[in-house]
Structures are given as structure tokens and as C-alpha cells.
Amino acid sequence: MPVLVMKFGGTSVANLDRIRRAAKRVGVEVAKGYDVIVIVSAMSGKTNELVNWVGETSPLYDAREYDAVVSSGENITAGLMALTLQEMGVPARSWQGWQVPLKTNSAHSQARIEEIPTDNITAKFGEGMKVAVVAGFQGISPEGRITTLGRGGSDTTAVAFAASFGAERCDIYTDVDGVYTTDPRICAKARKLDKIAFEEMLELASLGAKVLQTRSVELAMRYKVKLRVLSSFEEQSDEAGTLVCDEEEIMESNVVNGVAYSRDEAKMTLISVADRPGIAATIFGTLSEAGVNVDMIIQNISEEGRTDMTFSCPTDQVARAEQALLAIKDQGELNYAELVADTEVAKVSVVGIGMRSQSGVAAKMFKILSDEGVNIQVITTSEIKISVLIDRKYMELAVQSLHDAFELEKA
Amino acid sequence: MPVLVMKFGGTSVANLDRIRRAAKRVGVEVAKGYDVIVIVSAMSGKTNELVNWVGETSPLYDAREYDAVVSSGENITAGLMALTLQEMGVPARSWQGWQVPLKTNSAHSQARIEEIPTDNITAKFGEGMKVAVVAGFQGISPEGRITTLGRGGSDTTAVAFAASFGAERCDIYTDVDGVYTTDPRICAKARKLDKIAFEEMLELASLGAKVLQTRSVELAMRYKVKLRVLSSFEEQSDEAGTLVCDEEEIMESNVVNGVAYSRDEAKMTLISVADRPGIAATIFGTLSEAGVNVDMIIQNISEEGRTDMTFSCPTDQVARAEQALLAIKDQGELNYAELVADTEVAKVSVVGIGMRSQSGVAAKMFKILSDEGVNIQVITTSEIKISVLIDRKYMELAVQSLHDAFELEKA
Numbered sequence: 001m002p003v004l005v006m007k008f009g010g011t012s013v014a015n016l017d018r019i020r021r022a023a024k025r026v027g028v029e030v031a032k033g034y035d036v037i038v039i040v041s042a043m044s045g046k047t048n049e050l051v052n053w054v055g056e057t058s059p060l061y062d063a064r065e066y067d068a069v070v071s072s073g074e075n076i077t078a079g080l081m082a083l084t085l086q087e088m089g090v091p092a093r094s095w096q097g098w099q100v101p102l103k104t105n106s107a108h109s110q111a112r113i114e115e116i117p118t119d120n121i122t123a124k125f126g127e128g129m130k131v132a133v134v135a136g137f138q139g140i141s142p143e144g145r146i147t148t149l150g151r152g153g154s155d156t157t158a159v160a161f162a163a164s165f166g167a168e169r170c171d172i173y174t175d176v177d178g179v180y181t182t183d184p185r186i187c188a189k190a191r192k193l194d195k196i197a198f199e200e201m202l203e204l205a206s207l208g209a210k211v212l213q214t215r216s217v218e219l220a221m222r223y224k225v226k227l228r229v230l231s232s233f234e235e236q237s238d239e240a241g242t243l244v245c246d247e248e249e250i251m252e253s254n255v256v257n258g259v260a261y262s263r264d265e266a267k268m269t270l271i272s273v274a275d276r277p278g279i280a281a282t283i284f285g286t287l288s289e290a291g292v293n294v295d296m297i298i299q300n301i302s303e304e305g306r307t308d309m310t311f312s313c314p315t316d317q318v319a320r321a322e323q324a325l326l327a328i329k330d331q332g333e334l335n336y337a338e339l340v341a342d343t344e345v346a347k348v349s350v351v352g353i354g355m356r357s358q359s360g361v362a363a364k365m366f367k368i369l370s371d372e373g374v375n376i377q378v379i380t381t382s383e384i385k386i387s388v389l390i391d392r393k394y395m396e397l398a399v400q401s402l403h404d405a406f407e408l409e410k411a
Numbered sequence: 412m413p414v415l416v417m418k419f420g421g422t423s424v425a426n427l428d429r430i431r432r433a434a435k436r437v438g439v440e441v442a443k444g445y446d447v448i449v450i451v452s453a454m455s456g457k458t459n460e461l462v463n464w465v466g467e468t469s470p471l472y473d474a475r476e477y478d479a480v481v482s483s484g485e486n487i488t489a490g491l492m493a494l495t496l497q498e499m500g501v502p503a504r505s506w507q508g509w510q511v512p513l514k515t516n517s518a519h520s521q522a523r524i525e526e527i528p529t530d531n532i533t534a535k536f537g538e539g540m541k542v543a544v545v546a547g548f549q550g551i552s553p554e555g556r557i558t559t560l561g562r563g564g565s566d567t568t569a570v571a572f573a574a575s576f577g578a579e580r581c582d583i584y585t586d587v588d589g590v591y592t593t594d595p596r597i598c599a600k601a602r603k604l605d606k607i608a609f610e611e612m613l614e615l616a617s618l619g620a621k622v623l624q625t626r627s628v629e630l631a632m633r634y635k636v637k638l639r640v641l642s643s644f645e646e647q648s649d650e651a652g653t654l655v656c657d658e659e660e661i662m663e664s665n666v667v668n669g670v671a672y673s674r675d676e677a678k679m680t681l682i683s684v685a686d687r688p689g690i691a692a693t694i695f696g697t698l699s700e701a702g703v704n705v706d707m708i709i710q711n712i713s714e715e716g717r718t719d720m721t722f723s724c725p726t727d728q729v730a731r732a733e734q735a736l737l738a739i740k741d742q743g744e745l746n747y748a749e750l751v752a753d754t755e756v757a758k759v760s761v762v763g764i765g766m767r768s769q770s771g772v773a774a775k776m777f778k779i780l781s782d783e784g785v786n787i788q789v790i791t792t793s794e795i796k797i798s799v800l801i802d803r804k805y806m807e808l809a810v811q812s813l814h815d816a817f818e819l820e821k822a
Contacts, residue, residue: 057495058498080480
């Protein structure tokens with residue numbers, strides 16, 4: 001039998017009624033002849049409650065105990081989903097991570113999947129079981145302790161199962177009906193994409209489009225797992241949602257396929273830094289050790305042996321960055337006049353695999369923003385993406401203008 | 412190091428503050444030099460919530476999935492307790508049932524413990540860990556699936572650990588401060604017992620005194636585990652609570668040590684049953700197959716080849732008993748004129764190991780009740796117990812009169 005993986009997020013299993021609705025969707029796929037592996041999240045809100053209890057108990061908690069506590073939400077949903085399917089007459093049983101066993105490394109609370117043996121579940125399919133319900137987000141370490149895969153880890157669980165079982169497709173059921181050209185809450189003309197390439201989805205996911213966890217897209221790309229994102233709240237056809245797939249499967253594509261944004265960016269500038277070899281290594285080595293995720297970097301032209309160095313990082317890491325840079329200044333390892341943090345900025349990006357073969361996209365983007373009077377503060381590019389840092393108050397305007405000018409509302 | 416087992420029930424770990432208070436008690440024992448095994452229940456209310464979800468999902472549920480769902484509450488508490496102890500500077504870690512592994516048979520939702528290997532936890536004690544926090548109520552079946560031990564199963568978990576590890580004592584922390592001569596809510600003169608014999612506790616537990624699960628007392632008696640019941644809400648000395656122990660350890664004991672009662676009893680009478688060999692086997696065989704727990708049985712003197720047969724059973728099993736007996740009447744296997752159910756009765760019992768060596772206790776009990784005008788409907792006795800079924804409205808009066816007359820308020 002072909003295998004299908006179906007993943008239901010927290011809002012899709014938020015209560016017994018929604019679990020029943022999700023189970024009906026599973027039943028439809030079973031009726032088509034699939035052996036189905038269902039990956040479930042915890043009921044929405046449950047994991048946050050557990051995370052808060054751990055934080056209240058122990059601010060600097062033992063990650064092994066954190067994992068033992070926060071993984072329990074998924075176990076509840078897995079059992080209830082199996083019971084619901086049985087009640088509908090569909091042979092099903094639940095698996096907790098350690099029962100599969102989904103083997104991970106020992107990096108508790110951020111563990112990486114190492115192996116998913118398939119014999120256990122495949123044997124049950126052979127005995128007539130139609131659905132294996134697996135608790136997402138969790139695994140077991142070489143020491144036999146429970147691990148979790150980080151927030152959103154159930155997406156990664158689903159893709160890893162699809163890769164291990166050679167599944168025909170991995171359907172991610174969520175509270176939106178697919179991947180959009182941009183956020184419909186900001187731009188009314190946003191259009192749902194029928195297909196999107198892995199590389200594009202990866203850029204969008206890492207740029208803050210929260211439909212899929214970045215790691216799950218990376219994994220799907222590496223193992224060529226067809227990934228479909230669709231809503232658990234609508235009647236579904238085989239063509240519903242958005243298919244995330246290899247770019248070869250997409251016949252025609254716009255040059256730009258999506259406009260992404262992120263509000264949580266801060267711009268930091270070190271004014272008048274001594275411009276000598278190794279200075280960038282000192283600054284960004286220090287920030288990396290302090291756990292600051294630096295995104296964009298810009299260095300001004302040097303005057304009289306001194307320069308300004310600008311970088312962006314998430315807003316909630318500004319204090320940590322300031323502390324780290326002040327410390328090395330005090331220790332005499334770095335000399336600068338001033339450190340200026342601007343948290344009133346936002347990042348806006350255009351993404352599209354068509355950029356590879358078409359030039360002039362960056363120029364067009366800058367022109368559009370310029371026409372709207374939006375000043376660009378920092379620029380970064382990749383092969384299929386151009387990002388700019390701008391004043392936050394222009395963020396919505398920039399997204400809408402770019403969406404219009406690149407005609408993203410047209411398929 | 413000597414090992415101590417401490418078990419905390421649901422009200423003792425109902426929230427983070429109470430977990431902290433319980434952890435402090437554990438810290439006190441660690442400071443005395445014990446290696447401590449802590450058994451935790453789910454936060455009060457959690458297990459009921461999970462049981463209800465399962466029942467709503469599937470009225471005739473798969474007990475294996477039931478176990479997977481309802482066992483999760485204990486996992487949460489175990490992790491939080493370990494974190495709390497670590498936060499206090501006490502080296503601790505949590506174990507879920509399958510990690511120990513606490514091996515049970517496959518009787519899901521009512522599983523029996525088969526083995527608790529000690530090597531895993533003992534090795535950690537050897538490495539300097541001071542507290543092993545174990546999720547109560549759960550184990551793992553030979554098939555590798557999660558099992559639960561039935562309601563109140565955490566008491567049994569605690570005693571089984573104490574037996575396996577040769578613990579010096581098993582302390583059961585609960586919301587009452589010990590075992591009383593009778594229910595203080597009914598009899599203001601009720602006195603807390605410092606010691607009670609296993610056999611007496613077993614009778615009291617099975618008669619409805621809900622302090623300890625019956626199975627845990629059986630297990631403690633078989634393996635001679637010293638069991639102490641005490642409150643988690645009071646400052647404790649070494650002599651606090653009630654010690655449940657071998658009768659040899661109790662120097663002097665009253666003839667009667669406790670008065671127990673049960674409201675949930677019904678009296679059923681089959682009127683005019685043919686009195687022939689095998690008729691009792693037919694009746695009680697049928698009831699047993701229907702899952703009716705018959706307690707007391709009385710058969711009247713036969714007249715003209717017919718007799719009345721009376722028995723008692725829990726109130727909530729009356730409908731089931733009626734159905735079963737009507738069915739065999741319809742099939743012609745049993746002939747009776749009428750089946751009368753009286754749910755307005757209660758059972759009152761006096762318990763004491765001193766009865767073994769002192770006669771006249773039954774006569775004294777009947778005289779006391781007679782003096783109060785209480786009519787006795789059914790009587791059963793064991794070596795250390797006399798139970799009577801009476802009109803429910805006299806229950807409190809009977810308990811108080813017996814407590815007074817046997818002078819249970821005096822040590």
C-alpha cells in the first residue's frame with residue numbers, strides 16, 4: 001500500500017470535536033487505499049502551559065526534565081486520535097516517540113532526528129492496521145531519555161516520517177489554507193500559491209512566514225518529500241492547499257513568487273570602529289558566542305582608518321548584543337565611539353526562483369520603494385531573494401507596493 | 412545509603428506551590444542521609460479530565476489507548492518535581508514507568524506489577540543522585556505498551572518500589588494526617604491511630620476507608636513494607652501520621668481498632684426461590700459473570716421447598732444484577748417469585764485484631780445496636796471484622812454508638 005503522512009497542528013486538534021473532524025479527513029485517505037501515518041501536535045495552548053510551568057519552577061531548567069514535561073501534550077492527542085479513528089471503525093493505534101523509536105541526538109529541547117526505524121509500524125500495517133498515530137515533536141536520546149525537537153518540531157517529525165517510509169506525500173494540516181504570495185492580513189490582493197519550490201519556501205519560512213518550520217522544509221528538500229500545506233477547516237479536494245515541491249515540477253513561475261516581512265528586526269550600528277584586519281571577526285565572533293543571530297551586515301567606506309559597522313538582529317537580542325560588545329570594549333579588544341540601536345525597523349523581502357534567470361529584479365524593487373518614498377537602510381541578497389531593512393512605519397506600504405508592482409495577484 | 416520511598420498524592424502536588432512544599436519534605440529526608448525514591452500522582456483533577464476525554468471520545472474504549480492518555484498526568488508532575496528538587500540544590504531526575512522499567516502484565520487499565528529492576532536507579536544513586544522521582548500509576552507491558560494500575564495505583568507503585576529496593580519505610584503523603592478509628596466527619600471523637608496492623612488496614616481499606624488503595628496494603632503485608640500515612644500539609648516529625656505495620660510491632664491494641672462504614676451498599680432479595688442443590692451456584696455464578704461484586708449473602712430457612720435469598724452489592728451494580736437475574740429467569744434456569752432491591756441500606760463494621768483472642772465482640776456489637784433501636788438486616792464476619800447491613804438513616808448513629816461503647820477514643 002502507498003503510505004501517506006498527515007500532520008495536524010495544535011489548532012486542528014484543539015478539542016475533541018476538532019480531533020473528530022481531523023479523523024474524518026484521515027478516514028477519507030484510508031478509503032482511497034493509503035496506509036496513513038498521522039503526526040499530531042498537542043492541543044493548542046497545552047505546550048505553552050507546560051513550558052510556563054517549567055519556567056516558573058526553574059528559570060535555568062535541566063533541559064532533560066523540560067523535555068520529559070513538555071512532550072506529554074502530544075501523547076494525549078495521539079491516544080485520543082487513535083481512539084477516535086477506532087470509534088469510526090478505522091484500525092489505528094498510537095505511538096509515542098520512544099515506542100517507534102524516533103531516535104535523536106542528546107541535544108535536549110533542540111534535538112535532531114538521527115533515525116526512524118520503519119519495521120515496527122510497517123509490521124502493524126501488514127497486520128491490517130490502517131493508521132499509525134504518532135506523537136509529534138518528540139524522540140528518544142541514546143541515553144534512553146525523552147527529547148524534543150524545538151517549537152514547531154511536529155512539522156519536522158512529519159517530514160522525517162515521510163522520508164523514512166517513502167511516503168507519496170506529506171500533508172500538513174493547519175489553520176490556513178496554503179502558502180500565500182504575502183500575508184493576506186497586510187495585503188488584500190495576496191494570492192494562494194498552488195505550488196511553490198522548496199528553495200522559495202525555505203526563504204519564506206526563514207523570513208518569518210510561520211506556515212512551516214524551516215527545518216522541516218530543509219528536510220523535505222533534501223529527501224525530495226512532496227509537502228502539501230492545507231487547511232483542516234475546509235472540505236478538501238486532491239488539489240487543495242499549496243504543494244511545496246521540486247522546482248522541476250513547477251512549469252511556469254513568476255519571477256517573484258512571494259513578499260515576506262519581519263517586524264522583529266533591529267538595526268545596530270557601531271560608530272567609528274578602527275578599520276583593521278580581523279575587526280569584523282572580533283565583532284561577529286563575540287556576537288555569535290553571546291548567542292546573537294546576526295542577519296544582515298553592512299560596512300561603510302573607511303575614512304581615516306575608521307569605519308561604521310551596521311548589522312541587524314532580532315529585537316529581543318538587542319540587550320544581549322549591547323552587553324557583549326560593551327564587554328569587549330571594556331577589555332580593550334574593540335574600540336568604537338558609540339553603539340546605536342534602532343528597533344524601529346522592519347525587513348521586507350521578495351523571493352522567487354525566477355530571479356536566477358532574470359536580471360533587474362533588485363533594481364525594480366529599489367525603484368518601487370523609491371517611488372513610494374521609502375528609504376532603504378540595509379540590503380542583502382541571495383540567489384533567489386532580495387531583502388531590505390526599512391523604517392517600520394513603511395512596512396505595510398512596502399509589502400503592498402511590491403505585491404502590486406510584481407503583479408503577484410496574477411497566477 | 413538506606414532507601415526511603417515517599418509518595419505524594421494528587422492534592423499534595425496540585426500546583427507548583429504544593430510541589431515545592433512536597434520537595435522541601437523530600438529535602439529533609441535527604442539531609443538525614445536517605446536515598447529517596449519519590450512516587451508522584453498527577454495534579455489533582457488532571458487524571459479525571461483525561462479519563463473524561465477518553466470516555467467522550469469512545470464509550471467502549473481500547474484500554475491500551477486509555478492507558479497511553481491517562482498516564483500522562485504523572486509524567487508532568489514527575490518532571491516538575493525533579494526540576495523543583497534541582498532548583499533546591501538536590502540532585503534529582505525523573506523516570507517514567509517505561510524508563511525504570513516498571514514491568515506489568517498486559518491487563519490494561521488494571522495491570523499488575525510483575526517486576527521492578529533496581530539496577531538503573533541504584534546506579535544513579537551510586538553516581539551521587541539523591542532523589543529518583545518516578546511517575547506513579549503506570550508501567551510497561553511485555554508488548555512495550557504503556558499500562559496503568561487502576562485508580563489509586565500510585566500507592567501500589569510506592570509499596571512495590573519499597574519492596575523491590577528494600578526501603579526502610581514507605582511514606583504515603585496525603586491530605587489527611589493518618590488513619591482514624593473512624594471517619595472524623597461522622598464522629599467527633601474519632602482518634603488518630605499511631606499504629607495499625609496490616610490486616611486491620613486491609614479490612615478498613617476494603618470497607619471503604621479511602622486512605623490507601625487495598626492492593627497497596629496487600630502488597631505491603633506480603634513484603635513486610637512499613638507503610639506510614641501522613642499529611643503533606645503539616646510540619647512532620649518522625650512519629651507523625653499512622654504506621655501500618657506487622658501486628659508483632661504493636662504492643663497493646665484495643666480489641667476493636669476501627670469502625671468503618673459504606674453508604675454504597677444495596678440489599679437485594681430473591682423471594683421464593685426453589686431450594687435445591689446448585690441453586691446458589693447458579694445465582695452467584697450468573698452475578699459474577701455479569702461483573703456484580705457480591706459482598707454479603709444470607710439464605711433463609713427453607714419452607715415447603717422454597718426459600719428467600721438475600722445478598723448485598725454496590726448500589727451502582729443493582730441494575731446490572733437485576734438484568735442478569737431476569738435473563739436466567741426468562742431462560743428457565745432460575746425460578747423465583749420476585750426480586751426486591753433496597754438501596755436505602757448501609758454497611759457498618761467493627762475491625763480489630765484483638766477479636767482473635769477475645770470472644771463476645773459480636774454479641775456486644777449487636778447489643779449496642781439493639782439498645783439504639785437499630786435493626787440488623789444482614790451479618791457477615793471474618794476473623795478480625797464484624798459487618799452488619801442496616802437501614803441507612805441509622806448509619807451515623809450506629810457508627811457513633813459503636814465508637815463510644817468500644818471506647819475507641821481511648822488509646
